[in-house]
Amino acid sequence: DAGVTQSPTHLIKTRGQQVTLRCSPKSGHDTVSWYQQALGQGPQFIFQYYEEEERQRGNFPDRFSGHQFPNYSSELNVNALLLGDSALYLCASSPRTGGYTFGSGTRLTVV
């Protein structure tokens, strides 16, 4: 049973560039949430997608956007990258009632 898969695992981008991160949820899960985790911090909630719509959003600027596809997979897009966007980006899938399974994350470095 495949868990949550994220791609790529590592990424280096330059300030001002745009990035797209991808996530395939665990089989049977229809809700996808994205988190940003800076070094030494807990995961910070970015947003959650269900039925291809953004349902909840944390305190992140509009530079952070996402999408969910009919097969429940999801993308996180970040525009106009800043040095402070360097972090581990975690995707978590769940059934509607909760109980997350996390992917191993994408480590983004902005230089």
Place this chain on the structure above:
Amino acid sequence: RKEVEQDPGPFNVPEGATVAFNCTYSNSASQSFFWYRQDCRKEPKLLMSVYSSGNEDGRFTAQLNRASQYISLLIRDSKLSDSATYLCVVNIGAGGFKTIFGAGTRLFVKA
């Protein structure tokens, strides 16, 4: 004030010790509660849910006090393999929910 607050630690304990972590949450609309464990440079993994009546899973006991908006995790007979960061997690809202993580408490168990 952060929505979920934890003592960052670190807690340094010898093998066999009992250690307790506390967590407070500020949003009274919080519906469900969890403890996650995160190893260094790995994704968070669900350790256990937290129920109002308190619940136990082997050496781990979780307690919830809704009146005080307080959650705890007790680890008995600590093992070296318990060394990790423990994240307190709160789901806010019913139906569409937002999951908020604490910054985590670091535990080091030493021989």
